[in-house]
Amino acid sequence: MTDADFNFLRLLLHLRSGLALSLEKRYLAESRLGILCRRRGIDKIGLLVQRLRHGNEIELENAVIEAMTTNETLFFRDQSPFELFRNVILPEKLASNAATRTLRIWCAAVSTGQEAYSLAMVLDEMAARLSGWKVQIIGTDISTEVLERARAGIYNQFEIQRGLPIQMLLRHFQQNGDKWQVSERLRAMVELQQHNLLDPSSHLGQFDVIFCRNVLIYFDVPTKTKVLAALAPRLAPDGAVVLGAAETVIGISAAIVPDKQHRGLYRDHRSSHAQAASISLPVLPPAAVAPLLAKVSSRIRA
Template identity: 50%
Template sequence: MTPLDYEYLQKVLKDRSGLLLSADKKYLLESRLLPLARKIGVAGISEVVQKMKAGSEPLIHDVVEAMTTNETFFFRDKTPFDHFKDSVVPELIKARAGRRSLRIWCAASSTGQEPYSLAMILKEKAAELTGWRIEIVATDLSPEVLEKSKAGLYSQFEVQRGLPIQLLVKYFKQDGPMWQLNADVRSMVQFRKFNLLQDFAPLGKFDVIFCRNVLIYFDQATKSDIFNRLMKAQEPDGYLFLGAAETVVGLTDSYKVCPKRRGVYLPNTGASPSLAPGIGASALKPASLVGR
């Protein structure tokens, strides 16, 4: 793979998915794309790039798919889900008593464990939410992982990662070596193909947004832009959940830290959306291509 090949792949990944591939990540690209090269019957990554440049849209899709990280598991990091269950949902039940509805967005939802974790929490609160309209929207770049998500079918290894045994017994049925989530829980989640570089307006407004462990792959300008647009997609008294290694600090004034709740942020409705320090508006480029 030549430096020009790597530069081309960096640009494609940035434009299609927002993924920022730094100069020291060649090993990662090679480990993900060499199996793809073998699959399509070419000698190496340079030949993959040639086919991409020739206009092979399916191959470009496969390259983006191969480079997208889909690591996830049920109740990942536990603490955010405890905050959601013990504090956020009770507060929203009081705040939304008049309209009796909740809308939740899981961005970059991968194979579905995160939105289904939230669905099980809400299922456990069924008595308090009787007569409420609950909408969980889960979005991802990859059609393949979205199909897996919809099926709600997980291996023994996947259900052993973070899923309490009492919830496994209560909400899953064993199907040979696999475990399938019950249909009533699956029906609580709507899965859609969507790209965080797209306009959020068609998705509507949300009370809670989970956007965890995806923004760490974007550059500062893209992170800042996404935070500012997330706030516009959120109710003024809503909640944003980020991953353990993520923060809004130094990137935007659109959100503020939620006291005593690690990883939870509140819309800063009194602030004007702003870019991170040192980032000019010209650094932000609108994306018209679909994906995560």
């Protein structure tokens, strides 16, 4: 692959998906796109790029984006976000949404569905308390290929062993040969849609909880800012955003702010939780400032 071809691919991926492909990842592009070329009977990556330059093969562009998108995920990944969901977010929403008895959750970049089904399992634990509630889990991803896998809810033994407690496996999965399928009841709790985080998302509505984990790490700062700015209007008042452990909004977005009491939890900057978490110092009149400064100074001298 020539330098010109690689730079074209970097630009295409950034414009279409937000993915910031560094120069050091050239080997990754050659490896993944080499596989794509062999699958499609294209002799070399240069010919693939030549077709992409014409700009009239959207399906091929999508295939390139899917090939270059990292879809690493597992059940109950990192554990702490799900404890946060179970012990902090859900009790809040049970109280604040008691009148409407509705709960909407968005799993952005849902990949092959493990995160969405993990949340569904947590909600199933609280089925008695959520009786009569309308609960929606919306999972979105840019890749139609991984969404099809998520809809099927079929996982191999390796995928099942990564993070899924044995009691949940026995309760929520049926074995089919050497693979396992999520129960029909759990699959019915999750609605999956194709969506690019760079595209408008108003059609999705508002959500009480947004999981957008381990996505921002693949974007440059301007793209992170754009994505976070798009998430904020989708968040209901006093809603919650959960990001990945290596992700933050600090220095990137003022629309969503960290919750001071719970690491990894973020709020709309206007929410009561965000305001309550911030420390508010009284504003003193000028006449009261001088005596205080004098007292401090005398203690320092002593």
